[in-house]
Amino acid sequence: MFNEFKKEIDLGGRKLTLETGKIARQADGAVLVTYGETKVLCTAVSAKQARTDIDFFPLTVNYQEKTFAAGKIPGGFFKREARPSEKETLTSRLIDRPIRPLFHHNFKNETQVICTVLAHDLENDPDMVAMIGTSAALTISGIPFLGPIGGCRVGYIDDEYVLNPAVDDVADSELNLVVAGTGEGVLMVESEASELSEEVMLGAVMFGHQANQQIINTVVDLAQTCAKEPWDIPETPAKVGEVAERVTELVEADLRAAYGEAEKATRQDKIAAVKSKVLEAFGEDEEATDIMVGGAFKSVEKDIVRRDILKTGQRIDGRDTKTVRPIVAEVGTLPRAHGSALFTRGETQALVVATLGTGQDEQIIDGLDGDYREHFLLHYNFPPYSVGEAGRMFGPGRREIGHGKLAWRAIRPTMPDKEDFPYTIRVVSEVTESNGSSSMATVCGTSLSMMDAGVPLKSPVAGIAMGLIKEDDGVAVLSDILGDEDHLGDMDFKVAGTDKGVTALQMDIKITSITEDIMKIALAQAREGRLHILGEMANALDTARDDVSENAPRITVINVPTDKIREIIGPGGKMIREICEVSGAKIDIDDDGSVKVAAVDEQASEIAIKMIKDITAEPEVGVIYSGKVVKTVDFGAFVNFMGARDGLVHISELRPERVEKTTDIVDVGDEVKVKLIGIDNRGKVKLSMRAVDQSTGEDISS
DSSP states (O other): OOOOEEEEEEETTEEEEEEESSSOTTSSEEEEEEETTEEEEEEEEEEEEEOSSOSSOOEEEEEEEOGGGGTOOOOSSSOSOOSOOHHHHHHHHHHHHHHGGGBOTTOOEEEEEEEEEEEOOSSSOHHHHHHHHHHHHHHHHOSOBOOOOEEEEEEEETTEEEESOOHHHHTTOSEEEEEEEOSSSEEEEEEEEEEEOHHHHHHHHHHHHHHHHHHHHHHHHHHHHHOOOOOOOOOOOHHHHHHHHHHHHHHHHHHHHHTTOOSHHHHHHHHHHHHHHHHHHTTTOTTSOHHHHHHHHHHHHHHHHHHHHHHHSOOTTSOOSSOOOOEEEEEOOSTTSSEEEEEEETTEEEEEEEEEEOGGGOEEEEETTEEEEESEEEEEEOOGGGGTOOOOOOSOOHHHHHHHHHHHHHHGGGOOOTTTSOOEEEEEEEEEEOSSOHHHHHHHHHHHHHHHTTOOOSSOOEEEEEEEEEETTEEEEEESOOHHHHHHSSEEEEEEEOSSOEEEEEEEESSSOBOHHHHHHHHHHHHHHHHHHHHHHHTTOSSOOSSOOTTSOEEEEEEOOGGGHHHHHOGGGHHHHHHHHHHOOEEEEOTTSEEEEEESSHHHHHHHHHHHHHHHSOOOTTOEEEEEEEEEETTEEEEEEETTEEEEEEGGGSOSSOOSOGGGTOOTTOEEEEEEEEEOTTOOEEEESTTBOTTTOOBOOO
């Protein structure tokens, strides 16, 4: 009934299986990938008609995790999967980035890749499985995809590279690096590292690239047995060449003059004027579509910018290939914020604000591999005014989530241990200007704002974006790229780290691949730029402030016996609510007996700590306590003297002289001083008032 095809290999000590022909047979390409016991179904479908109204390739990648894959039911009211999680969004981007450059440039058919996690063994992360499945599904589909690609994760444990480390092993690794590429070279890198050297990072990339060759060969073997007939590629209309020649004649001189303007706004105004001129010139030519003219115009732009850089070594704004734009770094920008920084590099600017909270502010994340709490949050916002545009405001898109996560990865390796700095930290980066890498400006601003907030980072962190121009044998690596250089160049290579080493690396290639030699040059040049930026940042602040802001909560950690936790919380949380209400402090209690008391007001913290200690302290015979009468009986009075602990003052211990009636001496609510004179074998406490001078609190029992 089914024409099934299967290929199996051993990859990193586990079996990788590619299967097709049984599930999702109406898709152009569908492959079920199994790695360990993790299964992902990957499908690829393209519309049969091309879009003629666009000048870009309409590709969408959707990675989705079904909770049944891990034997779970979704939380929330509706009990079904809702909008994509951050992990799903980031993985969709991760898959999109290496495959997008590999579609034929004339192919404009709407294309969608869907990767569905069907089973998760809690050991093998589905993201790499999905990338491999996407490569296989596209390769067998007949869609004009110039792959296949391979993708893998590389760890670095005990000075050894590890291929596709298990989920639990990633936590012990100094490196979490994803690398994807073709047989010729690397296309995409995404990583987080513990201040590793450029040599170790490059070695990891090449280690992953070599491992990917086995995956690529397996996909090729599968395609040789079951690939569909390749689609016809639309030929470039002859009119396109004619339009290109005429556009070049019309605009080359004016466009070259426009690109001689160093300031972005002036340059864009002049470029827009030139574009309007050329569109007007073709206004009566019905065969020359706006897309044809726009494509030709972009080609001239690209040729001018790229050729001049390769020929002269001088860039749009007059810099050479290694110079970083002028940097201005400021801290303490917002007076009421716990920490803030304004980082400006040329025409790129980020206002970054750090806020300190308590354990109650931690984010609870519901993932396939279980719930966990995150105490470091970084949110990146890119409003339209940052590029001089008016636009609709929505929630964060894929780009915002991806840029924020890159900055988060760059900073996290330098974060203090939670035990040493028990705060929840939220950083928000508002990009207020953009012409170049705003994600790397966010890294720099985040480092400064956190140090301004008193977060004891192990080292300051800076980031820089590198670019590439490659034409035949001509190669130029560019430090601190402009927006136009990113748009018209061949590579976006972002490196973040400290003066000791790299903490994050992200690379995207627009050409088919780049070589190890080019990456080596880019890493070395990026290190020079990073150290320069760190030096400029140090002019504002070179280390964390000695203490947190006066506007931030002060967290004091005390330890109590674990068997006392129940007493602090009280029945139904009554006691801990009372402590918070009376003191005004926030309290978090861990299972190990760590109690975190947070309050902006030091007095509030002291009140809360005293109340907790009163609850957890053990009463001592011979010690004098202040208490309150909570009950009177014929034979004496019960006094609450230590937290929730009560003791009996027998009627004979109320006064030195004989007392006829308890209420002649005390009533409920009276504040009294008592001496603990005994604890019987049943734990009942005996107190004395007559042994204490009620006015001075002195012991008069002797």
